[in-house]
Amino acid sequence: MIKTYVLEIESHSELLSSLRAFCSQHNITDEQQTLIQAFTCLTQKTAVAGIISAIQTVLPNAKIIGTSTGSWIAGQRYSSQHTILQFCVFEHSQVKTLLIPICQDNLSELAKLIDQRLVSENTRLMLLFSSPSIQQAGFLLDELCLLNPDVVLAGGYSSQGSTSEPPLQFTEHGIADQGIVLASISSSQLYLFNKYAFGWNGIGKQLTLTSVQYNRVFTIDHQPAQDIYAKYLGAEVAACLSTAMADFPLYQIQNGVTLSRNPRIFHADGSITFDGKLLENSKVQFAFSDLPNIAKESRYLLSQLPLAHAEAAFIYSCAGRLDYLKENVQSELEIFQDHPNIAGFFSYGEFFHHKQSAHILGHTLTCLLMSESAPLSMQKPIEKWKLQTNLQQSGLYHLFRTTSNELDQVNNSLQDEINRQTKTIYDQLYFKKLTGLPNRNHLLRDLTYNQDFFPRHLAILDILSFSAINDFYGIDTGDHVLNKVAARIQNQVPVTTTPSYRLYHLTGGQYALAATNHIQETTFTDTINDVLDDFKHADIEVRQDRFSIQFCTGISSRPEKWQENATPLLTRADKALIQARKEHSSIVFYHKDLPILQEMESNQIMTKKVKRAIQNDQLWVQYQPIYHANNNTISHFECLIRLFDEESKVVPPNEFIHVAQKANLYPEITKKVLTEAVKMIKSTAHSFAVNLSAHDFTNSDTLNYIDSILADRSIAQRLIFEIVETESMGDYELVRAFQKRIALAGASLAVDDFGSGYSNYSHLAHLGAGHLKIDGSLIKECHLDPLILDIVESIVTFSKKIGVKTVAEYVCNVELAQICRRLKIDYLQGYYLSPPVSEADLLRLLSSQALRL
Template identity: 25%
Template sequence: MQTVSWFIERIEALYDKLTTRHWDDNKQYAIQILSSQSAEKARAYAQALTQALPHAHIVGSSVSHLIQQQSILTSGSLIIINEFQHTQMTSAAVPYQYGAEKDSERLRHALNLQASSCAILSFSCQVAGQDYAIYRAFDRATTPPIAGGLAYPSELGAWVLHQTQTYPDGVVAIALHSDVLRVWTGAYSEWNPVGMPHVVTKANQNRLITLGDEPVYDHYKHYLADGADVDLLTLRSFPLYRERHGKKEVCVANEIHPDGSMSFDRSFCVGDILRFCYTHPSLTLEQLKYGITQLAFHQPQTIWIYNCASRLDFIEGTEEVAPFTELAMVNGGYCMGELYASHDEQEILHHSLTYLGLREADEVPDFKRPAAYQGSSVSPLFSLIRNAINDLNQSNHQMEYLLERQAQKLSQSFRTDSRTGLANRVALQEYLAGMNEDEHLLTLKLINFSQINEKYGYSVGDRLLKDLSQHFRVQLRKGLGRIAATQLYSIGVGEWAFVFRANEPSAQIKHPFTLFADLVEQHDFSVHGAEELDYLSVSLCGGLASRRDFPTVSGDELLLKAIEARRAGRRNNTHICNALDIQVSEEVRKEQLAWHSRVSRAILKHQIVTYAQPIFSAQSHQIYSHECLVRIIENGQVIAPGQFLPIISDTHLYSRLSRHMIESTLNYMKDKSGVFSINLSPQDLFSDKTLYVLENAISKLNDPTRLGLEVLESEQITDYDRMIEVCGHFRRLGARIIVDDFGSGYSNFDEIAKLEPEIIKLDGSLIRHIHQDQRQRKMTAQLVKLCQVLNAKTVAEFVHNQAVCYLVESMGVDYLQGFHLGEPKRLF
């Protein structure tokens, strides 16, 4: 590897230089043109070089001054030619066109970086006086260091050059590829930030008023003189350092104002982060000398220096350049910004000196040592201060790291179910936000979990959840592969969700999962439960929702659809229900949402009223009791419950409505006379809040035995033990227990017998056609006899004509209810 450099002012001089030297076609040449002349002259130099070295890679840039050995040169151009024997090169130019991110990717792609790429030389232009993030695609973990600088904007303009073409807005670069080339980089900053950061809280252009709500001059006095006054000359030796838009800046004080504000050579914005900084020539030179001592161990063959033009105002002559010449040939220029590859990222520095040292040869024929340097006492003092602050910063970074680790643990616990160890609903919702078109969501629920808990204890229940989760994982891994087992989530107590990929339509997917649920129900989980258990089985139901079936809904909406499908499956006694099979039209959904709003509005505005329908004694037709029924008043019209109760039955809105109805009705009836009843759904029976409201209202009745509680007997009751306990409690408070809608299609005779109701109401679906259907007449007669065996009185609902009235009375029914005898009327 050899280096030659020429200072050129005229094209004729370059031609003379080129003709006096032999060039080897078997070698590779990298050429830099650093110039304080016009772009036109630079292109002329490049054309001459191309004629002599047609395969050379040429890049260049406008600079303010030139560095050639120990000389600082102006008003000319420096031609730096490096001849390589074992190094290959690629080069490129990218005009700014598509934004920094895309332009950066274009540059990286054009350079065709390889595993052997060891350095990049680059020059680039600023945009509107700001640094352009052209190197953001060059990650330090995967790309070699970049050296070079930003084009200097002289009176002749700013430009960069590639081959024979110049660019006023662009970037140029040469990448060096070699297995033997060794490179070393370094950077020295004139200004050293020190101390903690301070936030600008008030400023007016160049006038800085407060830092952290304190006058800026008070900050200077506190930190520099323990509160004593500080003169402007001293202040100028400790300017303020900041980084804005990736650019490092030093702000020097110009004036101190009576109110404690100060004027600087740069403007400020509220929110700017500032630190005090300092400089000292001896410190800079000693840092540099120490760095050169370290660089001497590597013995570079050539050194390229890219210095900041602003440093010429602080460092006179060649003081900081000359030490490099003791090691190798030195060439370079003064730029608008300097490129440096730190450990973390590729940076654009300012007010800095950077270098790139190169060596291609393995042997070092003459080991060069830099001259000894005697430092001053000021430098160690600054170094001591700086390193003490670095220790404090390191301690702060360690604390930040520990806090971040703790935050990560908290975040992980937030996304993990503590019972099963599976990812929870939060993690599932995050995944569903980016769900693919060929993915499907299955939700599963253990529907007999509460019975297992109550019968065998919570420890068995908790163990069962873990065993089921592990069982699901194993089966999913067997059936769908290892990745599938990682996509199992716990989204509630005894409730799971699973996301998987499949190309089949949801209708075909449903079948294998139905078989899967059936096999799980046949599995014996007692081996991991309590020792006294002979056999422990589970009952499952599930809901399936496919992204392909609902392409426009959000992830949260898709989860709700899967849960709705699971609930529908349970109601229909099916293992797996497809959300596509139960979806309603958009018009129906809008209507349902409208009803939700109307009911909620009625509750808020106290537009819930109570109607009462009389119940008559058979034979005598005397009024025995009244059933209290809910109605809504809207715009003066009465809305019957059949229009809104089915829509809100499975929502929290139903519980709110029920509590309002219980409270208002019992409050009205508390000091009246006569027997009456109210309806309680399974949802009411299992709501502690609703039961509390009911118990409190009963305590205020003048005679609690007047009240009957009509319990809806249906398949929705999954915990009869709980229902019996609740009903027994209210019976002890004086209320009568009434079973409603008996014979409506679902009847658990054993559980009804345990409930010991005082009255059983025969459902209207049995009574309605009793005068026309002999089979229903026989069935009803048997049910009446069964109720008599249970020692319960009977009520025939839906008595709508005289024929029906006569028949049910002849069967021995005790009470009658229906429009034939009396319609519901407003109670209050």
Template identity: 25%
Template sequence: MKTYNLLYKQEGDVTRFVEEKGIEDTPRLLVQVFTGVPERRYIENLQRELEKLFNKAGVIGTSTGGEIFNGEVYENSTVLSFTVFERAWVKTALVEGADALRTGRELVGRILDEDTKLMIIFADGLNTNGDDLIDAINEEAQSVPVVGGLAGDNFTFKGTYVFTSRDVTDRGVVGASVNTDKLQISTHYNLAWVPVGKGMVVTRTAGNRIYEIEGKPVVEVYKSYLGAEAEELLPYVAIEFPLVLERDGVMLARACLGIAEDGSMLYTGVIKEGEKVRFSIWDTGVMLDSAAENLKKFRSNPSESVFVYTCLARKYLIGGEAEVESKHLQSVSPTSGFMTYGEFYNLDGKNRFMNYTFTAVSLSEREFTQNSEGQELEEEPGRDLIRFRALVSLVNTITGELKDANDKLERLAERDPLTGLYNRRKMIALLEEQIRRTERYGKSFCVLMVDIDNFKLINDTYGHQKGDEVLKGMAQALRELLRSTDLYSRWGGEEFLVVMPETEIEGGTAVAEKLRVGVRGFFNRKLGMDISVSVGLTAYRDGDCIEGLLSRADRAMYRAKKKGKNLVVVS
């Protein structure tokens, strides 16, 4: 295979270039077009020239936030990459629509072949949900690696386009499959954004919108961390401090696209309720280290063409430094690509939607090892970089210390100091959450009110120290006898409350009986004392409030006492 890159300047350039290089119109030709002019009329003019030249070749294109030509980054230009395969053949398609699940499935259905080794996919950057698109592709072809990204428009957020030689859309996806019996593929990516500050739980979302973080309006969270003045610069200032999260062991970043009228913030990918996010800042040192690693990897593996799909935010924030990652790859193989609004990448055998990352793929149809000679990346860390890393370390160390202190305070606030079990306040919060889950998902739960029989007599006979020993023993018995999914607390005095999620009354009765019998055996073994419990059991009923639920359990427990103790009574 061989790749030729063209920096397009005027009409007729493609025709002259194709004739000069002897490029033929065959199914073994892949043409990628990266244009920094996100205007439909401009693209249609370019298409007319392409359509005249290519009927059999696979042509896919995208608008960009920056174009990569022979490793160098350009702006407001157009770059064409012509890859001529020796054995592989190319199949392309464009699918219109904003429903990424549908367009993803349809695209794969139209370009996937039994010999597909790689799919290069571009999608519009303002209407397509990158996570949904990748999920749909993985449903149909998870074993096939995907590269590419979301189209850009230089952060104007007015319109992004993807196209073939004939069709163009601002709502949809275009893709090319590379089909052959053998293809050498090497990939590399890096994030280079460093998390700072504490993790924050995302508490309300809808699709790719976030409404609340830690129960607060998302815009207020940005104002709290970035300053009140930052609100006027949203969403642009948010680009500089992306939210990062860990999913499946992989650190991901998410780019903010804008603020909706309802106050939610829109992101290029999905952040799920319950996930923890942190703000992050750029680390040039990480980028340089990763660029050197990438260069070494691609030189030591077969490589005849390199394609780069990297986030526009990197160019926006670090300017010329963004070129460091791609310009050295030209010494390995012809290098082209574009600045995206989000990247598609295969990591650990799974296709993923990324943001803020540099991704690169090296292709070769031959099995040989590149000469490792060539220009090396030897960027020594300067004083400013050393200061920056020290600042990041300082911030994260202080954040870690504060988190440890807050964790200790939280444990004190929610734990009973004698037994170490949850206290009443924490258990009420867990009960409220359990009721919400039951109302949403329809799965019932049971509650046990457990009281130590004759506890006052134990205190009066053996003293309060022995009484405390019994209470701590009861806590240990609960840990040993209950299920891992059960929740339990010291409710007060000698009373303990147990919540059994997703448990009907029959299952709750079995657990309660096991607990009643087990407690007696536990104290016989551990303290040589005959201690029993009375248990009141009830299940959640539609419309129950906490007070009504606990009142039933409490009444059932007192009936067990009146019936002679050491009993389970169901209400």
């Protein structure tokens, strides 16, 4: 019997202890035959090496096969963060693994090597994870099938998220980024069952691949492949293929396996390279999918899997399927909700074995089931997952197939059918399926001087807090609301002899209404006001629920002399909408003096200043001493960043930090402060505090730099990381993980500006902070307002109960200092004691203090 378990690793710094506890909990020992599949969103070899090392420490004899991925799967869950480990403990099977760092040119010899190393008489299964840079992996699969046609092959190409790092493949033997890893499972009583879900259908005329070299198609029906795309999809669609290739794959059935092939490279000679093998003289069609029904069809198909009898199961699905289905992926995986130990990953192509041959699939979800106890066979499908027949859709598909077959037979009237297919694709590109309204692509086309409808006025209407409707009432209710809102807006739009208005559905709860030159600006404004008034006086009703709909609206108009391109209308309306949101206004008209424009311009100027300061080393650090309240001696220093502009003027942090964060320049600033802090720790006997933000916790380079600093324990013990209270409480789990990370090295955590946010005492009690800085806005007012004084006193009392030292900021006079001492605050900071000082002044300050002592 196979026993399967899944461990999610959220904190890699605690991996070793987590593994030991997990293995102890599930009685996993090193004497057992164990295969561990590792699917990680990490992209750095050092981090992956840490995973391998931890596993080998706890289970030295375990076999490991792993890959990086943009997202992993565990039961119904999937995530683009952390790592999961799937443990398969076999009773009767033997496991071998093999790492091939670089794929050889001679794939026949490589297949023989793999056969010698991994395959025995009882080998039933071979798992294979390959670098996507190995374009000829299909050849290798073919060669392996020739050598061992009854050995089931499964796995896929490694994938990656937003990182530019190459995907990784690894076993217990090492790590590769341009290689292949394999695992074989051998047993005389291992039973396998595999299946895949697809959901695309062929549509239109069957075409013949007349000249092919593996996956590069030169001609289709004896015409250049790119010309066929332009002919049947239209020149406008063909021109967009380089950015929308995944939407227009070819559909083919190979050896009983239905698959799609995405165009990948468009060559100058008119040929197209696809993402998998295609057979010369074989038939293909263009592939078409009904997005809402793919997940439903998949669940019904997968409900035939003998999940209840399987002892282990692997899922290898397509990253393209995830991108295409988006939130519908969660619905598709619902079939696995009672099987959390099923695990796998989203790949760049799935390997599937059928009738003694292997295929590289795309857009699929493949599932492999195993048992050592009894054979596995297909179950009756579960009726609740059965897709309800859509008569209109079913009839449409039947019409396409029948008509195409008849036209193929008589070889005439083909163009009419292609026109209908092109319209379907056109509708997908330019219309929202939910509301049937033109979409953003349609608006952009109209704005680039569409002869039929050329807008002069544009309003963007954004439903306030529409996401809350989806969150509380569900997407289905949200969709009903969107349809009713669209109909209500349309009813308020005047009907003219020549179409002068057009309503668009841009995204979610956002619509746009455009009008042509025939409509005066005042008339257009009146129409928008009529729309808004209509929603103010009547709610939207969906079943028994009522929804009060309010909008923020941005409006822009262009002069009549604009003739060639009106795209700036959209940009300006967007900016007016941003201003409306900031002002909480129902309508804002675009004009050149909009505050948001000034803010954007100011941000651009400041961004240039920050970039220049980083490049020219015009960032510098000052140090403000923090004193012991009981004896006025210096306890430690806070590092404060300063910036010189091109005129050598000092720019305060509150003017450039938020800009640096938005412009992704903040990591350089953090690194500068950390570098200077380390320098001062080495030069003095004091501790130094550095401010961090939520941006730092999500930046791998910053975290790696911190780790490199913390490697020197003598420095780490005098390093304090200050986290703003609102950020630390809002990202509690993230900060808690960071606290544990730095605590291992001896560094400490301080909560900054406590009292400025919602002040979550419960989180604070478990955060592990050593210091708490009471927000300066409370300190500087506590001698004026008894209520604020009570608040400060309560913070101090609570901090003492949980063993956290308190720091008072903004101590600017003797009265405040006396109050803080009376409240038994531990440390004082502020201009009354000392302003921030330069490095030279800091050293003089320490020298004078030493003389006084």
